[in-house]
Amino acid sequence: MATGEARPGTARSGSQPRERLEETMRSRLGRECVYVPSCRFGLYAALRHWCPPGGRVLMSPVNDDVIFFVVLAAGLRPVQAPLNPLDASIDVDAVPEEVWGSLSAVLTTNLYGNPDPAPRLRERCDALGIPLFEDAAHAIGSEVGGRPVGTWGDASVFSLSKHVGAKAGGILAVADPGLREALAKSCDDLLLPRRTTAEVAYAVRPYAEAAVRGLRLRRAAWATLRLLGRTEREGIRMPLRPGELARAVASAPDLEAHDPWVRVDMHDYRLRSGRFRLGRVGRRLDRLDDVLAGCRAGTELLLSTRWAHPAGGGRPDGTQPLFRVPLFVADRDAAIAALARRGIVVGYLYDPPLDDYAGAEFTDLSPSPEGARWFARHALPVDPLRARAVVRVLEESGALPARAPEGAGPSRG
Ligand SMILES: Cc1ncc(COP(=O)(O)O)c(C=O)c1O
Incomplete structure (x- = not known):
């Protein structure tokens, strides 16, 4: 284990907040880690490091x-x-x-914590001599092929x-420990200087949100979030312009x-983090x-319901996903409305798929888009920490399970 005497998943006390964060993740993954202000920033730095401009990246159309x-x-x-629907x-x-042969990289999504088939993608990428990147934003704690997600790329x-719910922070983990310093330097060069106003907004935000929620001032809550730069979406997808x-x-x-597109939902995504922010992220990560x-x-509870397995059968890979569990309901809008009436907001919807959203001007379209479309239209991502309440609402509202598309198997291929 890279951290010597540190207990798995935690860092030695006494080190700086940033180093503590990196050590915590290094001990979880067994890989060198660089703290970054957001996952999207870490991905940008990685893409710039490995992929010369003009390259082509295979990615999932059901993604943020x-x-x-x-x-x-x-x-x-x-x-x-x-995609597997x-x-x-x-x-x-x-x-x-011919698509494989044209690629310069593959980027997985591990949506909601459901792993992509990383071992097979790793083999493919090795055969082609191209890098594999894992977006593990949703997948801390998920495993595939007997290893944590995030240890294949x-x-x-x-x-x-x-x-972790820290509303800030990310980790860039690298397979080759010799690259850590170069990547840390590239990240450092891309960071924008810390802003006191941004740190203060970050510090007070949970209290402001809790206060408006406590008073049930929904409109005020939205206005507050807008002021804090958190809502730039009228619908699920932001305007493409x-x-x-x-x-x-x-x-x-x-x-x-x-920047106008990349910063959406997180205007601080490339700001150097202050001590307060690092401290809060660290305390959250410790839990x-x-x-x-x-x-x-x-x-476990959600996977045992009739909305979990539209094609029948179970899943071969144990208790995951852990971030959100996609349930499949016939009328998703009705289910979302029923949940909203009980104060449960459904987030992390990615509909339509990115190729339908952005079109051929900006992306190569999927050669078989049906799986992505079916998933994007039917998946109801449920926070497992609210499993009981959600199951109760779905039962009471009479939500029917969606039927899987023709030919969809019971488990991932
Ligand atoms: C799949 C996925 N990857 C990456 C990100 C970006 O994470 P961050 O907000 O830390 O930049 C998101 C944000 O929701 C996401 O859903």
Whole structure:
């Protein structure tokens, strides 16, 4: 273990907050780690390090649009992969040979913590001599092929805003320990200076949110979030603004030019973190195992319901995903409305798939888009920590399970 005497998953006390964070993740993954202000920033740095501009990156069309814009910002062409409709993992066998031959990298998503088939992707990438990147934003605690997600790629990126709920922070982990210093330096060069106003906003945000929630001032809550730069989406996908995007793409690689798209939901994504922020992220990360244990219990419950397995059967890979569990309901809008009436907000919807959203001007379209479309339209991502309440609402509202598309198997291929 890289951290010597440190207990697995925790860091030695007494070190600086930033080093503590890196040590904690290093001991979880057994890989060298660089703390970054966000997962998207870490991914940008990794893409810039490994992929010369003009390259083509295979990625999942069921993903946060922010990640799509990071790929564009790095001067790369997104190539949308066919997906398994039941868990939105990349369907390796459905990627045409000519597409494999055209790629300069593969980027996994591990949506909601459901792993992509990393061992097979690793083999493919090795055979082609191209890097594999793992987006593990949703997947701390997930495993595939007997190893943690995030230990298969040349580089992997984690979002500490998600499970850890720190609303800031990320980790860039690298397979080759010899690259750590170079990547840390590239990240450092890309960071913008810390802003006191941003640190203060970060410090007070949980209290402001709790206060408006406590008073049930929903409109005020939204206004507050808007002020804090958290809501720029009217719908699930942010407005594409194709004319402006085309101009930004023409100047790529260029993070600055893509900032209006990349910063959505997190304006601090490339700001140097202050001590307060690092301290809070660190304290949250120290509680990760407890959070994951709670998630595991909720995931077990959700996977036992009739909405979990539209094609019948179970899953071969144990109790995961842990970030959100996609349930499949026939009328998702009705289920979302029923949950909203009980104060449960459904987030992390990625509909439509990125190729339907952005079109052929900005991405290669998936050669078989049906799986992604079916998943994007039907998946109802449920926070396992709210499993009981959600199951109660779905039962009471009479939500029917969705029927799997023709030919979809009971487990990931
Ligand atoms: C799959 C996925 N990857 C990456 C990110 C970006 O994470 P961060 O907000 O830490 O940049 C998100 C954000 O929601 C995400 O859903």
